[in-house]
Amino acid sequence: DDGVVVVGAGHGGLSCALALREEGWSGPVTLIGDEPHPPYDRPPLSKRVLVDPASAGSITLADGESLARSEIRLVSGRVERIDRAARKVLLVDGTRRGYDHLVLATGAVPRTLPDGLPGARAVGVQPIRTLDDALAVAALLEDSDDVVVLGGGFIGVEAAAAIAISGRRVTLLEKLDALLPRVAPQPLADWVAAHLAGLGVDVRTSTIATAVETDASGRVTAVRDSAGGRHAARLVVLGLGALPASGLAEAAGLRVDGGIVVDGQLATADPQVSAIGDCAVQIRGDGSRHRYESVQAAQDQGRHVARRLVHPATAPYDEVPWFWSDIGPSTVQLAGRMDLARRTVVRGGPGSGSFSLFGYDGEALVGVAAVDRPRDYLAGRTLLRKGRSLPATVVADESADLRALAR
Numbered sequence: 001d002d003g004v005v006v007v008g009a010g011h012g013g014l015s016c017a018l019a020l021r022e023e024g025w026s027g028p029v030t031l032i033g034d035e036p037h038p039p040y041d042r043p044p045l046s047k048r049v050l051v052d053p054a055s056a057g058s059i060t061l062a063d064g065e066s067l068a069r070s071e072i073r074l075v076s077g078r079v080e081r082i083d084r085a086a087r088k089v090l091l092v093d094g095t096r097r098g099y100d101h102l103v104l105a106t107g108a109v110p111r112t113l114p115d116g117l118p119g120a121r122a123v124g125v126q127p128i129r130t131l132d133d134a135l136a137v138a139a140l141l142e143d144s145d146d147v148v149v150l151g152g153g154f155i156g157v158e159a160a161a162a163i164a165i166s167g168r169r170v171t172l173l174e175k176l177d178a179l180l181p182r183v184a185p186q187p188l189a190d191w192v193a194a195h196l197a198g199l200g201v202d203v204r205t206s207t208i209a210t211a212v213e214t215d216a217s218g219r220v221t222a223v224r225d226s227a228g229g230r231h232a233a234r235l236v237v238l239g240l241g242a243l244p245a246s247g248l249a250e251a252a253g254l255r256v257d258g259g260i261v262v263d264g265q266l267a268t269a270d271p272q273v274s275a276i277g278d279c280a281v282q283i284r285g286d287g288s289r290h291r292y293e294s295v296q297a298a299q300d301q302g303r304h305v306a307r308r309l310v311h312p313a314t315a316p317y318d319e320v321p322w323f324w325s326d327i328g329p330s331t332v333q334l335a336g337r338m339d340l341a342r343r344t345v346v347r348g349g350p351g352s353g354s355f356s357l358f359g360y361d362g363e364a365l366v367g368v369a370a371v372d373r374p375r376d377y378l379a380g381r382t383l384l385r386k387g388r389s390l391p392a393t394v395v396a397d398e399s400a401d402l403r404a405l406a407r
């Protein structure tokens, strides 16, 4: 019996394993990860690591030895099947692990280009999800003066900024008519586009790749787009989003609907199986759906499951989601649900490179986004956590001390 078995040694899995010990869980804890590296910090991959691969040496979060000191067994391998009736997981190498409780923390899998797109599998077409992906990008960058980034989500814009700053020519194509689609309110999306342009990135919205051209060796040479453009490229970075890694759960008969479905306690319909982080979608009692791809969500959910296993009466999980991104020299922070905002109040000037946006649905504050304005962001996050709002007129007044008002 391997006690609590956690599948996936990323941000969520690691935090769950560590929190089990902090909460006083005395049984065995087994953390199974399929990457050839001990648990590491994922956000730097699309920011620093791809242009400074040596920095990968400093992103390790825990290694086998430090985990062993907390009596957490780190197992290297890929789980290929769950036998819920026998309460066992089967690894690709043929070993089996029995569990009292199973935590699925398998993360997400990056979207790739459609198979039918010419050159979709060319050498030099590379997503960024894992450390090995980021190191592959770094290696390709060595002989790439021209780079195309496909997708204007956070990973795409971060990578475009970092690569442009390193001196390469970068073109970014985004299918929709604005960057950071669905997550950023218009003033933020506009600022990101202007910021990238200022760093030298050629940003083209409402444009998709239609073909990847290659040389005789199969390496990418250019990308053709839907607007008739042709962009030289020796490297194509894919920032097309990611899909929840829910295959294991689905094959085990657990409900999957845009993620492994979990309830307010992050439990699946099988009380012996929980799911956390990018692979999970929480459907709360009121029917609302919650799935956030962020370090905070994965870690907080990992801690929640640990707490609930030790203290079954723990209140349901309802943390306010938050997220940050470094786009070149600027830091963007978001909290709450900007996607639900019907009206946005701006503090400061986007032109000055430091501003914040408070999103309202009626009188209720639903989200905050800030560029290099940590004080406004923290005030907004505090208000959201407390379920409080401030009148839009107060927020719009630059002289108002929001931190004091949020306290």
Ligand code: FAD
Pocket: 007, 008, 009, 010, 011, 012, 013, 032, 033, 034, 035, 042, 043, 044, 045, 046, 077, 078, 079, 080, 105, 106, 107, 108, 128, 129, 130, 155, 245, 248, 276, 277, 278, 279, 292, 293, 294, 295, 296, 298, 322, 323, 324, 325, 326
């Ligand atoms: P992951 O951290 O992805 O961990 C899942 C692990 O499970 C992986 O190691 C995977 O290989 C492993 N696994 C999957 N299936 C199996 C199996 N069958 N057997 C064994 N192991 C398995 N968030 C932020 O908040 N801020 C940022 O700036 C930010 N930047 C990001 C930059 C990049 C390039 C990426 C990819 C993500 C970024 N994110 C950022 C998102 C954040 O990293 C994720 O939301 C977070 O890592 C989710 O944690 P997780 O534990 O759910 O999944």
